[in-house]
Amino acid sequence: MDFSIFYKKLGKRIKFLRIQKKLTQEKLAERAGISLDYLGKIEVGINRAGLVALLKLAQGLEVSMEELFKTL
Numbered sequence: 001m002d003f004s005i006f007y008k009k010l011g012k013r014i015k016f017l018r019i020q021k022k023l024t025q026e027k028l029a030e031r032a033g034i035s036l037d038y039l040g041k042i043e044v045g046i047n048r049a050g051l052v053a054l055l056k057l058a059q060g061l062e063v064s065m066e067e068l069f070k071t072l
Contacts, residue, residue: 008045009072015043017061017068031060 018028029039033056041047042057049057058068 003048004045006072007048010049010069011043011045013068013070013072014057014061017063018043021061023061028057028060032056033060 018025023031025039025043026036029036032039032053034053038047038053039057042049042053054065054068058065061068
């Protein structure tokens with residue numbers, strides 16, 4: 001598996017869920033306790049979020065980890 005493609009898809013999934021929940025990047029970053037810059041780079045696949053960041057994002061989006069990875 002090409003991990004760069006995986007992380008780009010994951011970033012798009014996070015962005016999709018964020019928009020679906022009508023959250024700005026700023027609001028999600030605040031809810032998740034991560035920086036706005038870090039979130040922005042996750043959404044475009046530049047940064048590869050670790051497990052802790054993904055758990056925080058799932059919590060901030062109010063979704064399960066399963067939902068976060070759905071369709072990847």
